[in-house]
Amino acid sequence: MDVGPGASTIEYVNTETFPQTTSTDVLIVGAGIIGLAHAALAADRGLTVTVIERDHRAVGASIRNFGHCCITAQSGELYELARNGRKHWLDFASRAGFWAREAGALVVARTATELAVLQELSGLREPGEIVLLTAAEIRARLGTASANASVAGGAWLRDDLRVDPRTTVAELAGWLSRQAGVTVRWNTSALGFDAGTSRKAAVRTSRGTIEADRVFVCVGHDVDYLFPDVAAEHGIRRCALQMAMAERPAGLDLEEAVLTATSMLRYDAFTEVPSAQALRDEVAATAPELLDIGANVMFTQRPDGTLLLGDSHAYDLTQDPFLAESTGERLLEEIRSVLDVEDLTVTQRWQGIYASSEKGPLLVRDVAPGVTAVSVTSGIGMTVSFGLAERNLAHDNRANHNRAALA
Ligand SMILES: Cc1cc2nc3c(=O)[nH]c(=O)nc-3n(C[C@H](O)[C@H](O)[C@H](O)COP(=O)(O)OP(=O)(O)OC[C@H]3O[C@@H](n4cnc5c(N)ncnc54)[C@H](O)[C@@H]3O)c2cc1C
Structure with a gap:
């Protein structure tokens, strides 16, 4: 193909199909801020993490917003999540090197x-x-x-924070992909969710199957593409x-x-x-x-x-x-x-x-064994992302601890 002056050069990454079923501790579907917050905090717990994103780079809500972590104006559960996430925003901004300001x-x-x-x-x-x-x-x-x-x-x-929405998720994803135990696969769509081997979940993707102990499906407003009944029930x-x-x-x-x-x-x-x-x-x-x-x-x-x-x-x-x-x-x-x-x-x-959704500000729903759909249904995903991810992962820890105690 002739690429003339002014034409964009398209560079495909991750063009390979997985050679066989691959395995990871945690699989994240969606590289917006909700998926990346779960990925970052899971990696910090020493877990192996794979992120799959259907696009060649994330261009969803997380890059189209104001970059305003609107902490103070939240109330109740959302206020708590927003406040708990604040330290993680600052921590990952400093570790991953993206722009963030404690500007209020x-x-x-x-x-x-x-x-x-x-x-x-x-x-x-x-x-x-x-x-x-x-x-x-x-x-x-x-x-x-x-x-x-x-x-x-x-x-x-x-207490409000600011980040630059045009660069934050790309920089966080880039930094994550350079951490040991983390893989980010672009242009890889989740297509379906099955039971895998050894009590793992198996996620069928456009490039092959990935098995994982835990799967967080963080596809923003597209929950209805994968789980129409769940989306309808939550009124998304x-x-x-x-x-x-x-x-x-x-x-x-x-x-x-x-x-x-x-x-x-x-x-x-x-x-x-x-x-x-x-x-x-x-x-x-x-x-x-x-x-x-x-x-x-x-x-x-x-x-x-x-x-x-x-x-x-x-x-x-x-x-x-x-x-x-x-x-x-x-x-x-x-x-x-x-x-x-x-x-x-x-x-x-x-x-x-x-x-x-008018039914609730958050969707956190187990949709199959080991698979949880997570979507912020109140327009404040930047604000609560890290607090929500922290809570979801802590919930997993407690569940694992209880299972171990019962065994
Ligand atoms: C204009 C605007 C302004 C906003 N302002 C603010 C603000 O100032 N403060 C604030 O807190 N919030 C704000 N929000 C809300 C916030 O941007 C969202 O709540 C948040 O970005 C949602 O993040 P997400 O990761 O769930 O979704 P997204 O960023 O949309 O990411 C979802 C990702 O999943 C991928 N995906 C979907 N399906 C699949 C699949 N099958 N397989 C693989 N990948 C898939 C998509 O390609 C996408 O990259 C604003 C939103 C908008 C639109």
């Missing part, structure tokens, strides 16, 4: 009702976890030179989000992720405080179109200065791939107003999809 998040309030939500939540948390800020302090952190009159104040969420739908990237506005240097009123309508810690209903009513009265598009107006700045801008939410079993320009424009208008800039130069737009 900034919530910009533009009305008294928004401020009330922040005050109420800060009163429920330990001192210092949620720091209330004046309008001048918010403006200073946003770097808006002008006196942005729409800002009423806000809060800094101390695909949530489609519109995102954009913009050039760095002159002089903008943002450490924190930035959230706004509509973010406070989406995360449980905010929605559980007394003023949350008043906030919903206020947004419904002043900007109903933001509710119509399921907006969570927020943004983060990547290490190269570009801004990740979003987002909207639409739910369906199968998603249309088409992006409504009016949705993208409405989100941009809101972000321009928060940043107090005339214009943002958009360089990319894309659709992200994650698994969603």
Whole structure:
């Protein structure tokens, strides 16, 4: 084939079919952040790990998001998982060498009702976890030179982290593949799950069969492709989000992720405080179109200065791939107003999809002996990935211990 100037050169890796059935302690299906978190923590326990990924590199939800580990705004079980995962994010960032910042998040309030939500939540948390800020302090952190009159104040969420979504999973997968006992196989799809030899599970793949003591199937929103009944029972739908990237506005240097009123309508810690209903009513009265598009107006700045801008939410079993320009424009208008800039130069737009369910924020379901399907069905997979993986592996440890005690 003639590869002319400008044409991309396609390089296939792992082109071989397995010579025979291969074996591993732990098999992970899916190299998004949920699969890789399970792989990394399993490898740390001294287990041999194989990761299979149907694509030539992961391009799912884990590279399409804000890279915001939104720890503080979670509640209950999810708050616990998010907090437990925090140390692992920092640990693997340092060992694998990917970019991560203990930057926290900034919530910009533009009305008294928004401020009330922040005050109420800060009163429920330990001192210092949620720091209330004046309008001048918010403006200073946003770097808006002008006196942005729409800002009423806000809060800094101390424990939130940031990573760069465009590079993190590739760097973590690359680092994992260089660790002893870990194999990452790209362009290898899981097709089916059977009983193997010696009480192992056998996973049929597009390149042959792999046997494993434990299998975690971490395929994000595509649970229904492999386990349609489980997906239907958990009510999994695909949530489609519109995102954009913009050039760095002159002089903008943002450490924190930035959230706004509509973010406070989406995360449980905010929605559980007394003023949350008043906030919903206020947004419904002043900007109903933001509710119509399921907006969570927020943004983060990547290490190269570009801004990740979003987002909207639409739910369906199968998603249309088409992006409504009016949705993208409405989100941009809101972000321009928060940043107090005339214009943002958009360089990319894309659709992200994650698994969603009204029945529960997490799917962790044994689907065959030794095989567990894991999917975060609440749009916070970056936030809870490592905490969830830690819990799933600890559960295995306890089960093994109990079996040994009974033997
Ligand atoms: C636009 C957007 C913004 C978001 N913002 C945030 C945020 O700021 N903070 C946060 O915490 N969360 C955020 N989320 C949610 C978060 O990105 C997801 O919850 C998380 O990435 C899900 O990770 P995953 O590994 O389950 O899925 P994915 O990243 O989609 O990975 C699943 C992988 O499985 C592979 N796969 C599927 N089927 C097979 C098969 N049969 N065999 C082999 N491989 C297979 C796929 O190719 C894919 O690479 C956002 C999501 C989107 C879309």
